[in-house]
Amino acid sequence: MPVPDKTPAIVTLTASAAPLGERLAIELGGELYRLSAPGVADHLRGLFAVGRPIVGICASGILIRTLAPLLGDKWAEPAVVAVAEDGSAAVPLLGGHHGANALAKRIASALGGAAAITTAGDLGLGVALDEPPEGWRLENPEDAKAVARALLEGAAATLSGDAAWLGGLAVRRVAAPDEHAPVVLTVAGLPSLVWRRQELALGVGCARGADPEGLISLVGKTLAEAGLSPFAVRCVVSLDLKADEAAVQALAAHLGVPARFFPAEVLEAESPRLQTPSDVVFAEVGCHGVSEGAALAAAGPDGALIVPKQRTTEATCAVARIGSAPQEGRKRGKLSVVGIGPGDAGWRTPEATRLIAEADELVGYGLYLDLLGPLAANTPRKIFALGEEEARCRYALESAAEGRDMALVCSGDGGIFAMGALVAELLDREPDKGGVSDAARRVKIVNAPGISALQAASARAGALLGHDFCAISLSDLLTPREAIVKRLRAAAEGDFVIAFYNPVSRRRRTLLDEARQILLKHRPEDTPVLLASNLGRPDEKLTRRTLATLQTDEVDMLTVVLIGASQSRAFPTGDCSAGAEGWRLYTPRGYAKKLEQA
Numbered sequence: 231m232p233v234p235d236k237t238p239a240i241v242t243l244t245a246s247a248a249p250l251g252e253r254l255a256i257e258l259g260g261e262l263y264r265l266s267a268p269g270v271a272d273h274l275r276g277l278f279a280v281g282r283p284i285v286g287i288c289a290s291g292i293l294i295r296t297l298a299p300l301l302g303d304k305w306a307e308p309a310v311v312a313v314a315e316d317g318s319a320a321v322p323l324l325g326g327h328h329g330a331n332a333l334a335k336r337i338a339s340a341l342g343g344a345a346a347i348t349t350a351g352d353l354g355l356g357v358a359l360d361e362p363p364e365g366w367r368l369e370n371p372e373d374a375k376a377v378a379r380a381l382l383e384g385a386a387a388t389l390s391g392d393a394a395w396l397g398g399l400a401v402r403r404v405a406a407p408d409e410h411a412p413v414v415l416t417v418a419g420l421p422s423l424v425w426r427r428q429e430l431a432l433g434v435g436c437a438r439g440a441d442p443e444g445l446i447s448l449v450g451k452t453l454a455e456a457g458l459s460p461f462a463v464r465c466v467v468s469l470d471l472k473a474d475e476a477a478v479q480a481l482a483a484h485l486g487v488p489a490r491f492f493p494a495e496v497l498e499a500e501s502p503r504l505q506t507p508s509d510v511v512f513a514e515v516g517c518h519g520v521s522e523g524a525a526l527a528a529a530g531p532d533g534a535l536i537v538p539k540q541r542t543t544e545a546t547c548a549v550a551r552i553g554s555a556p557q558e559g560r561k562r563g564k565l566s567v568v569g570i571g572p573g574d575a576g577w578r579t580p581e582a583t584r585l586i587a588e589a590d591e592l593v594g595y596g597l598y599l600d601l602l603g604p605l606a607a608n609t610p611r612k613i614f615a616l617g618e619e620e621a622r623c624r625y626a627l628e629s630a631a632e633g634r635d636m637a638l639v640c641s642g643d644g645g646i647f648a649m650g651a652l653v654a655e656l657l658d659r660e661p662d663k664g665g666v667s668d669a670a671r672r673v674k675i676v677n678a679p680g681i682s683a684l685q686a687a688s689a690r691a692g693a694l695l696g697h698d699f700c701a702i703s704l705s706d707l708l709t710p711r712e713a714i715v716k717r718l719r720a721a722a723e724g725d726f727v728i729a730f731y732n733p734v735s736r737r738r739r740t741l742l743d744e745a746r747q748i749l750l751k752h753r754p755e756d757t758p759v760l761l762a763s764n765l766g767r768p769d770e771k772l773t774r775r776t777l778a779t780l781q782t783d784e785v786d787m788l789t790v791v792l793i794g795a796s797q798s799r800a801f802p803t804g805d806c807s808a809g810a811e812g813w814r815l816y817t818p819r820g821y822a823k824k825l826e827q828a
């Protein structure tokens with residue numbers, strides 16, 4: 231996985247902020263971005279989406295308004311700090327406990343200004359009780375606020391156990407009963423706060439399609455009987471064949487920990503340490519124990535099995551205490567088929583932006599990756615040429631099978647004349663019949679829809695898709711020409727508005743005119759036609775024609791052609807920059823009668 235770039239981005243929007251920007255870039259070891267309109271919002275969102283801490287020398291409102299649509303996961307998002315242009319105040323806006331408070335304090339001390347810290351715990355205690363360091367979990371975060379308040383008011387408290395990050399608290403300290411006991415902070419009259427070291431590996435196995443609730447309840451019962459806390463679990467582990475098992479993923483989500491997987495050889499290497507080895511299991515999956523083997527593999531050589539295999543009819547679990555050299559295992563790979571819309575970032579969904587930002591690697595056609603600008607700038611990319619669609623999908627699937635998070639980037643919608651269907655087709659085939667590997671068939675697939683060219687074209691020009699419509703690709707590379715002509719005839723007869731994708735290429739130039747001839751038999755010569763090219767890109771162009779004046783030479787492969795139905799209309803507006811060359815195109819939905827009665 232690429233390490234996310236955590237270099238603070240120092241952002242200035244005005245010339246007057248530049249000197250302070252340069253100074254802070256040096257003080258904080260940051261990278262200076264002098265942004266200017268247009269594109270400020272896109273750039274800021276791109277930096278945020280890839281997880282870069284942002285220090286904006288600008289009004290906090292600018293940062294808030296720009297980033298608000300992207301906010302979601304407070305644990306994953308980067309720090310954002312607004313700094314007054316005169317250096318008097320540094321305001322941590324987001325990610326207070328993920329670096330923003332610390333950044334604001336550094337800025338304030340460098341500039342002699344004030345850090346406007348607003349997170350309660352930080353103010354007085356110097357530590358956020360509900361955010362222990364990695365490897366620890368608080369069992370009852372809901373009680374943290376009340377305890378912090380009591381401590382701030384000077385209540386007497388006792389801390390049992392050793393936790394370096396609580397070192398600054400003014401409390402009475404007592405030794406923990408044993409080395410595995412939790413760290414407990416007690417204030418009279420309030421629930422004690424209990425932090426657990428995440429020191430357990432939970433190995434599980436189950437039959438295909440096992441009930442998630444059954445596995446969750448087996449684990450709950452097993453931990454309770456052994457006197458173990460679910461908060462002490464660090465990971466759920468199993469055999470790689472189980473990577474796509476709903477029950478295993480549901481258990482990990484239930485416990486709030488990652489699910490990780492090992493190949494059979496790694497589990498088999500644990501055979502000497504298994505308490506309940508099984509020849510039946512070996513015959514089936516190639517190792518003598520799944521739950522015990524996985525728990526031990528994750529725990530490492532000096533880890534120890536503390537609860538041997540427990541079982542129901544369809545699931546097993548075992549628990550090991552993690553030693554000094556744990557093995558992580560592989561996560562389930564993910565392939566996101568992401569439609570990025572026609573081009574403009576404003577036409578891209580927040581889900582698409584997030585999936586691209588999270589991906590380990592982007593796969594696609596170079597033009598689409600370039601359209602992503604700063605959002606894709608720091609992520610490795612694998613570029614495939616037009617025509618290499620199968621290789622592109624195979625690469626994305628097989629790379630995901632290695633436990634990676636891949637994003638297959640498509641223009642418009644990834645499921646409309648794009649890669650989504652080819653990914654599904656490859657997954658639907660047996661490996662020896664042109665399909666992909668078994669491991670690739672177990673990856674998680676996410677299809678993120680996007681705005682397709684037909685929607686963008688219709689919206690720009692008015693509402694040409696206002697009534698029943700269809701889309702036809704005029705590319706006969708993959709579809710026999712007779713099939714295309716048959717659909718053209720049916721669409722013409724059915725009086726659908728039609729969107730032609732792939733209307734021409736350098737070699738294919740006759741079908742568009744053939745389509746025009748077929749359509750002219752069923753709809754009038756003055757039927758509105760819209761040629762929309764490079765939608766959402768700098769050289770976007772909308773041209774209005776009619777069925778009579780439509781000419782193939784005006785159309786290229788970056789154009790989507792919309793043909794109105796017999797009822798579609800065009801009317802001029804007073805604004806020559808609106809719609810298509812000042813005209814609005816639409817297809818009535820049938821309100822005419824009602825409107826005339828009004």
Ligand code: SAH
Binds near residue numbers: 641642645647681
């Ligand atoms: N998945 C895409 C379609 C890809 S097929 C989508 O949903 O939009 C490629 C064809 O889509 C092009 O030949 C063109 O007809 C159309 N197209 C894609 N992006 C476009 C854009 N930005 N402007 C105009 N047409 C576009």
